[in-house]
Amino acid sequence: MSVAEPYFVGRVDTGAVLPRESADLWAEHVGRNQGTLQCRFASPSSFRGAMAVQRYAGYQLIDFWSDSIVYSRSRADIRRDGDEGLRVMIATDGEVRLRQDDATAQVLPGYGAVVTKTRPVDFGQPLAARGWVMNVPAGALPLEVGAGPALIDLREGLGAVVSGLISELGEQRATVDGPEFAAACDTIIDLLRLCLRRRAAMPTVLATVDTAVRDHVLRHADDPDLTPIEIARSLGWSLRQVQLALHHTGTTPSELIRGARLDRAHRRLRESPSDRTVAEIAYASGFRSLSAFGSAFKARFGVTPQDVRPR
Structure with missing residues (x-):
């Protein structure tokens, strides 16, 4: 390790x-x-x-x-x-x-x-x-x-x-x-997200869809069967509506799902006991492929999953 x-x-x-x-x-x-x-x-x-x-x-x-x-x-x-x-x-x-x-x-x-x-x-x-x-x-x-x-x-x-x-x-x-600093940054980012959502007094339809999709992903990111189509079906909108709403705020359904899973895996890697393997954390965070998880993690955080584990 x-x-x-x-x-x-x-x-x-x-x-x-x-x-x-x-x-x-x-x-x-x-x-x-x-x-x-x-x-x-x-x-x-x-x-x-x-x-x-x-x-x-x-x-x-x-x-x-x-x-x-x-x-x-x-x-x-x-x-x-x-x-x-x-x-x-x-x-x-x-x-x-x-x-x-x-x-x-x-x-x-x-x-x-x-x-x-x-x-x-x-x-x-x-x-x-x-x-x-x-x-x-x-x-x-x-x-x-x-x-x-x-x-x-x-x-x-x-x-x-x-x-x-x-x-x-x-x-x-x-x-x-390090882990305390990262945990504090996670909290700050969560609060900034709420601040940005509150900027518009009268949310548009796209803003409503965007908020609902993000909340749904946060609740179900660990589910490996969570897909853009499943999100749209669960919330009662078309896939096109979901894609347009997220495009309006600079992302896609797949990127949103992957980002939420990576954030969870990042926290778990920092906080889990040393006997819990990287593979177990990856699968628990919704990933089906360990190699895909490793590549996505390095691309997002600039370090490997092993680098984040406590000493």
């Missing part, structure tokens, strides 16, 4: 290098944490920034501060790394601007926004700013295709709870371990 991936906590501060080296240092670490993208510095020779990174088993949370900068992810960048994940951007000081699908969102303190890495995106700061960036697996949050960044109000209600959890998780980065 391979050794579990260690829980990583790190810090980068451009003040530790010469001013002429600060932009290169920042671009290197941003690319390492966020994948392929381009950095445009307002003043490369005097740029200053710092980030604190927490990472474990495909989950990542970054507390950052930096001078003015713009990050751009093009279609060529998307083809180069194939990252299909989501990013949650939360401003705590200053302003962050996001642009995707020809729509622009101004993220001020007290707000957050979600974008996908499957389509070109620009995000940056006209002035110095501070905030959080959280990596979220593809399909874990409902996003309306073509509608641009999805804004979330974090000033009150459930949004304030999410904001508090993220801040506290960052504050406790040195005292939590």
Whole structure:
């Protein structure tokens, strides 16, 4: 059995290098944490920034501060790394601007926004700013295709709870371990999903179908016989309606089922006793093929199922 991936906590501060080296240092670490993208510095020779990174088993949370900068992810960048994940951007000081699908969102303190890495995106700061960036697996949050960044109000209600959890998780980065960090991220993602569902006061038919399908999948993902056709039949809609509703939020029935099963397997791998095998967990999570499970798990989380097991 391979050794579990260690829980990583790190810090980068451009003040530790010469001013002429600060932009290169920042671009290197941003690319390492966020994948392929381009950095445009307002003043490369005097740029200053710092980030604190927490990472474990495909989950990542970054507390950052930096001078003015713009990050751009093009279609060529998307083809180069194939990252299909989501990013949650939360401003705590200053302003962050996001642009995707020809729509622009101004993220001020007290707000957050979600974008996908499957389509070109620009995000940056006209002035110095501070905030959080959280990596979220593809399909874990409902996003309306073509509608641009999805804004979330974090000033009150459930949004304030999410904001508090993220801040506290960052504050406790040195005292939590890997499985605890991942479990906290799971909870935050679940709450963010609820925040996004509550954004529309009058849900459309497609939004209603999307919510019902996601709830059904969460309840029955362990069933290996769960298929898109079975979902449609159980809920009383046509398969086409189900496909359209999920397409509207950037996923498909099969991707949704696979994602839910992978999330469950991920949690079980972290929490199950060592005498429970990876195969047993895969089959208990709805997978029929161990090889297919291993490939899908590595594609989603960037590590193998064995790497997630406790030491």
